[in-house]
Amino acid sequence: MFYSNIGIAEKYDYLEEKFRKGYQWLKETDILSLPEGSYPISGEEVIANVQEYTTLPADQCFYETHEKYFDIQYMVSGRELFGVRSREGLTVKERIDEKDLIFYEEPLFGGSVLLEEGDMIVVAPEDAHKPRLIAGEPGKVKKVVIKVAL
Secondary structure (H helix, E strand, O other): OOOOOOOOOOOOOOOOHHHHHHHHHHHHOOHHHOOOEEEEEEOOOEEEEEEEEEOEOHHHOOOEEOOOEEEEEEEEEOEEEEEEEEOOOOOEEEEEHHHOEEEEOOOOOOEEEEEEOOOEEEEOOOEEEEEEEOEOEOOEEEEEEEEEEO
């Protein structure tokens, strides 16, 4: 699964080598045994970030985008709602350029995808996403966010 708009569906090759390196790492790595942290897969081009957290109410999370990287968000354990929508028309709340992170004011409309163990979603720079959302009740999550350079 990947989330995209038809206007950019052919802009990126979600099966090019750098994406395949990320997918292969996810298949071959014993992620459950890894502590939180950053794991280079292919230099600065493909980097895995292992995260552990408890999901949060929607009003404590924000839509975000990145300009230099795609995200492959992979659910190792637990479950969360993952907000998705186009960044077009969103109002910037905060930019943190050194972290390639842009946060947005809460829009009137947005959708969500339920991510459970083994699920992943690939989001491009045009895709605003709102991770870490409660799915039913707060729960512990272990997730990998693979950053894939443009």
